[in-house]
Amino acid sequence: MAQEKKTSLPWSEAFRRTRRVMGIWWRICPNWFWATGLYDALTALAPYVAVWFSARLIGELSGGRNPETLGLLALGALLSGALLTLAMGAAKRWRDYENQMSRLAYKRLHQDKMLDMDFVTMDRQETADLYSQILQNVNWSGKGLLEPLVSLEKLMTALVRILGGVGLSVTLFLSSVPEESGMTWLNHPLCVLGVLAVLLLGAVTAPALYNRGDAYWVKYAQSILYANRAFSFYGYTVSTQRGRAEDARMYRQREQVSDPLLEQTGEFGPHSLIARWARGPMGACFAASQSVSAVLTGLVYGFVCLKSWAGAFGVGSIVQYVGAITNLFLGLSELLEGLGELRVNAEDAFLGTEFRFLDLPHEMYRGSLTTEKRADRQYQVEFRDVSFRYPGTERYALRHVSMTFRVGRRLAVVGQNGSGKTTFIKLLCRLYDPTEGEILLNGIDIRKYRYEDYIALFSVVFQDFQLFALPLGQNVAGAASYDRERARRALKDAGFDRRLETMPQGLDTYLFKDLDKDGVEVSGGEAQKIAIARALYKDAPFIVLDEPTAALDPMAEAEIYSKFNDIAGDKTAVYISHRLSSCKFCDQIAVFQDGAVVQTGTHEELLAEEDGHYYRLWNAQAQYYVNNKTKGDRQERL
Ligand code: ADP
Numbered sequence: 001m002a003q004e005k006k007t008s009l010p011w012s013e014a015f016r017r018t019r020r021v022m023g024i025w026w027r028i029c030p031n032w033f034w035a036t037g038l039y040d041a042l043t044a045l046a047p048y049v050a051v052w053f054s055a056r057l058i059g060e061l062s063g064g065r066n067p068e069t070l071g072l073l074a075l076g077a078l079l080s081g082a083l084l085t086l087a088m089g090a091a092k093r094w095r096d097y098e099n100q101m102s103r104l105a106y107k108r109l110h111q112d113k114m115l116d117m118d119f120v121t122m123d124r125q126e127t128a129d130l131y132s133q134i135l136q137n138v139n140w141s142g143k144g145l146l147e148p149l150v151s152l153e154k155l156m157t158a159l160v161r162i163l164g165g166v167g168l169s170v171t172l173f174l175s176s177v178p179e180e181s182g183m184t185w186l187n188h189p190l191c192v193l194g195v196l197a198v199l200l201l202g203a204v205t206a207p208a209l210y211n212r213g214d215a216y217w218v219k220y221a222q223s224i225l226y227a228n229r230a231f232s233f234y235g236y237t238v239s240t241q242r243g244r245a246e247d248a249r250m251y252r253q254r255e256q257v258s259d260p261l262l263e264q265t266g267e268f269g270p271h272s273l274i275a276r277w278a279r280g281p282m283g284a285c286f287a288a289s290q291s292v293s294a295v296l297t298g299l300v301y302g303f304v305c306l307k308s309w310a311g312a313f314g315v316g317s318i319v320q321y322v323g324a325i326t327n328l329f330l331g332l333s334e335l336l337e338g339l340g341e342l343r344v345n346a347e348d349a350f351l352g353t354e355f356r357f358l359d360l361p362h363e364m365y366r367g368s369l370t371t372e373k374r375a376d377r378q379y380q381v382e383f384r385d386v387s388f389r390y391p392g393t394e395r396y397a398l399r400h401v402s403m404t405f406r407v408g409r410r411l412a413v414v415g416q417n418g419s420g421k422t423t424f425i426k427l428l429c430r431l432y433d434p435t436e437g438e439i440l441l442n443g444i445d446i447r448k449y450r451y452e453d454y455i456a457l458f459s460v461v462f463q464d465f466q467l468f469a470l471p472l473g474q475n476v477a478g479a480a481s482y483d484r485e486r487a488r489r490a491l492k493d494a495g496f497d498r499r500l501e502t503m504p505q506g507l508d509t510y511l512f513k514d515l516d517k518d519g520v521e522v523s524g525g526e527a528q529k530i531a532i533a534r535a536l537y538k539d540a541p542f543i544v545l546d547e548p549t550a551a552l553d554p555m556a557e558a559e560i561y562s563k564f565n566d567i568a569g570d571k572t573a574v575y576i577s578h579r580l581s582s583c584k585f586c587d588q589i590a591v592f593q594d595g596a597v598v599q600t601g602t603h604e605e606l607l608a609e610e611d612g613h614y615y616r617l618w619n620a621q622a623q624y625y626v627n628n629k630t631k632g633d634r635q636e637r638l
Pocket of ligand 1: 391393422
């Protein structure tokens with residue numbers, strides 16, 4: 001439950017944060033400023049031009065009634081109106097386009113940060129929470145990095161309005177009521193000051209009340225966090241994402257999980273905190289703000305009409321003065337509202353969260369040594385007494401692992417689920433740094449190499465690899481323009497050649513239907529082959545397969561692995577599998593158990609150790625496959 005607390009951010013800090021935001025926008029989307037500035041200037045100017053011409057026209061109609069002047073004024077009003085509308089239309093298009101661009105630039109900013117941060121930082125729950133809070137703020141109240149753009153626009157319009165309003169209303173206060181009207185008190189400086197004071201007071205009170213109402217969002221941001229996350233996950237992701245559709249139906253996740261959950265949080269119903277605030281203090285603030293504005297407009301009308309009635313100016317000027325003052329008043333309100341919004345937006349809950357995300361530091365040391373592109377591919381990696389704990393956990397996922405990857409050899413890493421195989425690979429690819437011990441590349445600690453250089457040495461097919469809804473060839477090459485022959489060869493080596501022949505557009509066939517209605521849906525096994533082809537195309541000195549063949553049957557898996565042995569050529573290859581039979585052909589097998597390497601050797605050597613872990617695993621699996629095979633045979637006979 002949110003605590004009622006007053007906004008406490010000092011103005012100076014709010015401005016400092018907002019200035020930083022503007023700096024970011026100026027860097028990532030400079031044209032937005034020009035487009036919006038032009039559009040706002042024109043929009044703010046237009047009413048004054050209309051008001052000015054209308055006033056002159058009415059004045060002339062009620063006074064001189066000179067046809068020539070009237071004609072000129074009418075023409076001026078028409079032409080200026082037409083030109084301004086045209087210019088505004090063009091400027092609006094440009095502004096709308098830049099607004100879209102700013103949304104894209106905003107997404108890119110986050111994506112770039114995500115990709116640039118250390119994997120270990122990205123993998124943390126706190127980082128995921130931070131990012132999801134940013135998205136929720138944007139969806140829920142629009143607050144964060146985007147809102148200052150909206151507020152700035154408001155401020156720009158407000159300033160032009162104020163300047164125009166002052167310019168067109170000065171004479172209202174300067175023009176005197178004639179003696180004979182008997183209302184000369186209207187000329188008295190105190191009367192003028194009094195009216196000005198009331199107007200100013202109203203102009204300050206209305207936005208202040210508005211801002212007070214707006215500040216309830218800050219108080220609510222924390223309270224809604226959980227409900228929003230649950231809503232977007234169960235209300236959107238679960239029910240609309242294709243990969244989740246089966247589970248969502250079979251387990252009736254919406255009725256059984258999401259509806260009760262949302263009911264339980266109660267944040268979207270009529271009894272939620274924000275709904276109660278809206279009916280109570282928050283709504284009252286907004287309503288009071290509107291009322292003050294309405295009362296003030298009435299006052300302005302009263303004052304202007306009274307002065308005109310007393311003979312200070314003609315009827316025509318009433319339009320001008322009322323228009324000018326209403327706009328001036330609106331401008332002042334918008335100025336204060338905009339400033340208030342900026343302050344609320346700069347709070348820790350909004351801009352503070354954005355900055356915490358953007359300022360996440362690089363924790364991993366990144367050296368500057370280059371790996372030199374060695375033609376002989378003589379890259380040798382050694383794990384020296386490496387232990388590792390995932391951040392925030394007490395248990396060691398790896399314990400005292402020492403191992404050398406001999407150049408050009410095939411290493412199999414086997415072990416039961418949770419024994420540390422994937423963790424081992426993540427350390428090898430420097431997604432994490434060891435907690436203890438070190439990893440060396442050609443005798444030098446891998447931290448001393450340039451990060452990009454080091455990871456470029458690896459082609460990895462992870463368990464949860466992802467393909468894009470792009471043409472097959474681009475998926476394989478990981479680029480829009482690529483060597484088609486090389487892509488074809490990689491697909492052939494990965495065992496995809498026969499399927500490639502059936503693809504309607506060959507390498508140009510889109511995978512999935514997201515971007516092309518003729519796109520092809522590939523099966524899990526086919527997707528894995530494409531992922532393997534991608535690793536082959538990269539042609540890095542190390543090739544790592546982390547159980548990428550889970551969707552294949554044991555025979556197909558064994559086939560891929562043994563074939564891979566030939567394809568891998570002079571590369572150093574690492575295979576991870578819990579199916580021991582798939583890795584029989586490797587030069588060396590490392591057996592993992594509870595984060596430690598408990599045995600190493602060839603398949604034959606390891607089988608010879610009858611009290612070893614490998615022997616036990618092998619027998620357990622052999623039994624399983626024999627049983628399954630018998631079952632299969634029996635079914636075939638039936
Ligand atoms: P394997 O690949 O052999 O199945 P892993 O290397 O994935 O095993 O996991 C080893 C251990 O590390 C397991 O106990 C697992 O729960 C833990 N672990 C894996 N990933 C994380 C993570 N991101 N955060 C915390 N613990 C993890």
